[in-house]
Amino acid sequence: MxxxxxxxxxxxxxxxxxxxxxxxxxxxxxxxxxxxxxxxxxxxxxxxxxxxxxxxxxxxxxxxxxxxxxxxxxxxxxxxxxxxxxxxxxxxxxxxxxxxxxxxxxxxxxxxxxxxxxxxxxxxxxxxxxxxxxPPDTMVFDLDPGAPATIVECCRVATRLREVLREDDLEGCPKTSGNKGMQVYVPWSHRSESPSEYAKAIARRLEKERPDEIVSQMARKLRPGKIFIDWSQNNPAxxxxxxxxxxxxxLPTVSTPITWEEVESCSRPEDLVFTAEDVLRRVGELGDLMAPPERSGTGNEP
Structure with missing residues (x-):
């Protein structure tokens, strides 16, 4: 027993x-x-x-x-x-x-x-x-690498995505998926279009801009060597x-909030692999990197 x-x-x-x-x-x-x-x-x-x-x-x-x-x-x-x-x-x-x-x-x-x-x-x-x-309070861009692409290439796409979002006064928060890819979360509140429509438009724009690097369509045959921007994760279902x-x-890896500096400096997939122990240490040092301003800061003891 x-x-x-x-x-x-x-x-x-x-x-x-x-x-x-x-x-x-x-x-x-x-x-x-x-x-x-x-x-x-x-x-x-x-x-x-x-x-x-x-x-x-x-x-x-x-x-x-x-x-x-x-x-x-x-x-x-x-x-x-x-x-x-x-x-x-x-x-x-x-x-x-x-x-x-x-x-x-x-x-x-x-x-x-x-x-x-x-x-x-x-x-x-x-x-x-x-x-x-x-109504949705968050929009997400799920960046999924098609082998041999890795999270290193995801980071390059995320950096460009950040620039595009800033054109519309939106700021994204990056995090690892805990697997091979990453996500960028964006607070969503005031816009007339749905986050799914907006994310789809951005994904299509980036695909057109960098067709050898980015794909916005679901078909797996299109993904090898590219980063799939999965805008459909904004579907309410x-x-x-x-x-x-x-x-x-x-290993007990974790979907971990990261800084934009970490995104920009990533040169190896293992740079952005964090286990449970790593994350508890990071939280103790950095607090919640995805917290809104009133809740952010260091010293959140896990």
């Missing part, structure tokens, strides 16, 4: 099991370490998760074993986990609605980590206090890996 450990997190009781199970075999990184990482990074991660319905990617037996996506919260989810019921158009399971968990607090984040929900994916919009979906989420790689 699996050993059970009862803990209190911000006044909520949780039962944790299999804490010594190794979820990242090559790194020897256990479930206990996954929970510890999410607990310590929570001060900077939670502001990016609050109000957003979460889709998780669970690896109950580790990153080298079978996984599954989970949108509908599990039946055994504690009653104190905030849940929102939203329409599910095009559901592969013929559902009319889905009951999503919303990670508004530390206990919920720890609970999901205890389920081996290694990856947390969120949309670019939030729900209000009554659970109603709101889609999600993107959340800032500070772990990724299910051989």
């Amino acid at each position: 699996a050993e059970k450990v009862r803990v209190r997190v911000d006044g909520r009781e949780l039962t944790l099991t299999n804490l010594d199970k190794v979820l990242y075999p090559e790194a020897g990184f256990t479930k206990a370490e996954v929970i510890d990482y999410y607990s310590r990074v929570a001060p900077v991660m939670l502001p990016h998760l609050r109000g957003r319905p979460v889709t998780v990617k669970r690896y109950p037996n580790g990153v080298d074993q079978q996984f599954f996506f989970e949108k509908n919260r599990p039946a055994h989810t504690p009653a104190w986990v905030r849940t929102v019921r939203l329409p599910a158009p095009g559901s592969t399971k013929d559902r009319e609605t889905i009951d999503y968990a919303v990670v508004d607090d530390l206990p919920t984040l720890v609970y999901l980590a205890s389920l081996a929900a290694l990856e947390l994916h969120t949309p670019m919009w939030r729900v209000d206090d009554q659970g109603g979906p709101q 889609k999600t993107t890996i959340a800032p500070y989420s772990l990724r299910a790689n051989r």
Whole structure:
């Protein structure tokens, strides 16, 4: 029988099991370490998760074993986990609605980590206090390198993307995907067109400007050696890996906010690979690089 450990997190009781199970075999990184990482990074991660319905990617037996996506919260989810019921158009399971968990607090984040929900994916919009979906508050450009291109080439594209955004008085925040690519997040509030329409127009413009380097179309046959600017991630039905989420790689890499200086100076793919340990150290030194001005700064202790 699996050993059970009862803990209190911000006044909520949780039962944790299999804490010594190794979820990242090559790194020897256990479930206990996954929970510890999410607990310590929570001060900077939670502001990016609050109000957003979460889709998780669970690896109950580790990153080298079978996984599954989970949108509908599990039946055994504690009653104190905030849940929102939203329409599910095009559901592969013929559902009319889905009951999503919303990670508004530390206990919920720890609970999901205890389920081996290694990856947390969120949309670019939030729900209000009554659970109603709101207009997008963020636009994302997902830069995906087609081999042999790498994140080094993504950085070159991101630098040009930054220049184009600034023409419209928009400022992007770069982060690694934690895999091979990166994203640029842009706060979105006041424009008349949708973020999807705007992002598509920018992607098409950059593709026309640098056809040997950039592609804006989904077809995989067009991607080798180029950077695919995936503007479609702004579709309200889609999600993107959340800032500070772990990724299910051989090492516990993290989707990590980075500086524009790091983008401009990247010369090797490994320059922008950050593990959980790296990220906790960075947060201690740099704070949340994706925080709005009133919340940014150093000294956020993970």
